[in-house]
Structure formats: structure tokens, C-alpha cells
Amino acid sequence: MADPASETAPASSEAETKAALIARHLEHLRVQRRLADSTLGMYGDALARLSAFCERDDLALADVKAHHARGWLARLHAQGLGPRSLAITLSGWRGFYRWLGREGGIAANPIDGLKPPKATKPLPKALSVDQAVALAEHAPADPSAHAASPAAATRSAREAPWLQARDHAMVELLYSCGLRSAELLSLDALAGPDAIGWLDIDGAEAHVLGKGSKRRTVPIGQAALSALRAWLAVREQLTPPDGPALFLSRLGRRLTAMQLRNRLKQLAQAAGLPTHVHPHMLRHSFASHLLQSSGDLRAVQELLGHAHISTTQVYTRLDFQHLAKVYDAAHPRARRKDSGG
Numbered sequence: 188m189a190d191p192a193s194e195t196a197p198a199s200s201e202a203e204t205k206a207a208l209i210a211r212h213l214e215h216l217r218v219q220r221r222l223a224d225s226t227l228g229m230y231g232d233a234l235a236r237l238s239a240f241c242e243r244d245d246l247a248l249a250d251v252k253a254h255h256a257r258g259w260l261a262r263l264h265a266q267g268l269g270p271r272s273l274a275i276t277l278s279g280w281r282g283f284y285r286w287l288g289r290e291g292g293i294a295a296n297p298i299d300g301l302k303p304p305k306a307t308k309p310l311p312k313a314l315s316v317d318q319a320v321a322l323a324e325h326a327p328a329d330p331s332a333h334a335a336s337p338a339a340a341t342r343s344a345r346e347a348p349w350l351q352a353r354d355h356a357m358v359e360l361l362y363s364c365g366l367r368s369a370e371l372l373s374l375d376a377l378a379g380p381d382a383i384g385w386l387d388i389d390g391a392e393a394h395v396l397g398k399g400s401k402r403r404t405v406p407i408g409q410a411a412l413s414a415l416r417a418w419l420a421v422r423e424q425l426t427p428p429d430g431p432a433l434f435l436s437r438l439g440r441r442l443t444a445m446q447l448r449n450r451l452k453q454l455a456q457a458a459g460l461p462t463h464v465h466p467h468m469l470r471h472s473f474a475s476h477l478l479q480s481s482g483d484l485r486a487v488q489e490l491l492g493h494a495h496i497s498t499t500q501v502y503t504r505l506d507f508q509h510l511a512k513v514y515d516a517a518h519p520r521a522r523r524k525d526s527g528g
Contacts, residue, residue, distance in 0.1 A: 233279030325458035356418035363411035365473035
């Protein structure tokens with residue numbers, strides 16, 4: 188129970204009361220809730236901010252209202268506190284006032300109903316045009332030259348042509364059509380009654396089944412067509428395939444998502460790309476480069492198989508970043524003149 192004399196105490200004593208109340212709450216979190224030290228530290232920082240705002244506005248902790256907290260939240264946001272940090276701050280404040288309510292200090296929690304700003308989704312990573320072309324055109328060295336034994340050299344020499352043809356076709360098709368890895372791996376070499384997706388080489392099209400069981404037809408570029416024809420020419424030289432799958436492992440089975448990721452990672456490293464490349468990065472690259480060239484957002488949406496245009500609009504942000512870099516590098520008014528100029 189508070190000392191009655193505190194009602195007429197000077198401001199410094201009031202500050203001590205805030206500190207004592209916050210300390211008691213943190214001790215409750217440590218002992219009763221058994222929160223980790225790192226979490227206690229974050230909540231301690233949040234409550235220190237709360238106390239500072241109350242001091243500045245000459246408010247007792249129990250007198251804080253929703254409009255006070257909303258204004259303080261906006262101030263923290265303007266000062267550069269990110270969405271995640273703001274969410275942690277609000278969580279600390281909300282928990283404190285929930286505890287204070289149970290202690291009989293307040294009638295209503297002023298933080299209830301307040302939400303932090305939504306965190307912006309990170310932009311998808313895309314290769315530059317030069318990087319995508321370098322990956323697609325990379326021709327690996329003869330693996331038999333580095334084999335550990337004559338038997339390994341013979342095996343590597345036998346595998347190299349088909350492996351290079353298959354990998355080249357996969358990269359070209361991912362980049363040419365913007366396919367998801369699942370769409371690529373579910374393709375059959377020919378249309379059939381049980382085919383989930385298939386190629387139409389003569390029509391230069393890939394028929395795929397995307398998310399939500401939605402079918403779409405995607406045109407295949409000339410570079411990808413050439414790579415696919417080269418792969419199909421050697422595909423039957425492998426162990427007889429178990430089924431009609433377009434892309435096979437050395438055992439003749441449909442390639443798995445993990446095998447695709449591993450091969451693409453190895454190809455990117457061999458091509459000297461400075462970033463970890465995964466199948467979806469080629470889909471992002473396809474969309475970004477197509478949008479940069481055409482500016483047709485609706486067409487990109489259709490080719491990617493997005494149900495909503497808002498999903499495709501993320502690539503306009505990538506496109507703007509590209510344009511901003513070009514502007515900064517090339518426009519004579521983009522950079523400040525020297526102070527002496």
C-alpha cells in the first residue's frame with residue numbers, strides 16, 4: 188500500500204515510485220513468469236521508455252490513457268524504432284498494465300487495442316541480368332579431369348554430358364518461364380492422361396499446375412527450347428526411366444526438390460556468382476527482368492500464376508530499386524555537387 192505522504196512528495200520521489208513499481212513488475216516476470224534474461228531486458232527497456240514519457244508529460248503511470256500511449260508510439264516510430272521493436276515495446280507496456288490492473292492500480296488497460304505498424308515484407312532477392320545469363324551459359328569443366336581414380340574418371344566422363352544437358356535445361360526453363368520448383372519438377376516430357384504438367388515443344392509452351400490447383404500455359408523462350416531439345420536427346424541414354432518425368436536423376440527417377448536445390452547451388456558457385464542461388468530466385472529474376480523490360484504488370488501476373496495483382500506488385504518495388512540505382516549512377520542531377528562548386 189502506498190505511503191499517504193507520497194501524495195505531497197516532490198517530483199523526484201514520484202520518479203522513484205515509478206522505478207519501484209516497474210522493478211516490482213519485472214521481478215514478478217522473473218520469478219512468477221520465469222522469463223528469460225533477454226526478454227526481461229527488452230521489457231525493461233520498454234518500461235524505461237514508458238517511464239520517460241510519463242516524466243516528460245508529468246503523468247503518473249496509473250494515469251496513462253490510450254491517447255497518450257498512441258502518441259508515444261508514433262513518436263518512437265518517427266525516431267526510427269522499427270516495427271519489431273515497437274511490437275516488443277507495446278507487449279511490455281500491455282503486460283505491465285495488465286499486471287497493474289490485477290494489483291488494483293487501474294480499472295482498464297490503456298494499451299489494449301493498440302497495434303504496432305506492420306513490418307514491411309523483405310523484397311525477394313533477384314539476380315541481375317548479367318548474373319542470370321552467366322548462370323544459364325556456364326559450362327562446367329570436365330569433371331573427369333579431377334577424378335580420384337580411373338573408375339571415377341570413367342563414371343564422371345559418362346555422366347558429364349547428360350548432367351550438363353539436364354542442368355542447363357532446368358536453369359533455362361526456370362529463368363525463361365518463371366516456374367516454381369514444384370511446377371518444374373512435376374513436368375512430364377509429354378502430355379498424358381496422368382500428367383500433372385507437360386511440355387509442348389512444337390508449340391513452345393509449358394503446361395503447369397500451380398498453387399490452388401490452377402493450370403496455366405507459359406511460353407518457352409528460344410534459349411530454353413534449345414536447351415530442352417539437347418536434354419531430351421540424351422535423356423533416354425540414362426537408366427530406363429521409371430516414368431514419364433522430364434527431369435531425372437542418374438537412377439532414372441523424377442528429380443526431387445532437394446536435388447534441384449543442391450545442383451543449382453553447385454552451378455552458381457561454379458559460375459562464380461556472389462550469392463546463394465535457389466530455384467525461387469530464378470523465378471524472382473524472371474519477373475523482375477520482364478517487368479523492367481515491358482512494364483506490363485498484368486502480363487507478369489498471368490505468367491507467374493498469381494491470383495492477386497498485389498502479390499505481383501512486389502516486383503514494382505524491385506523495378507524501382509533498379510531504376511533508382513541507374514538514376515543515381517547516370518543522371519547529372521542525381522548527385523550533389525562538391526561544396527566548393
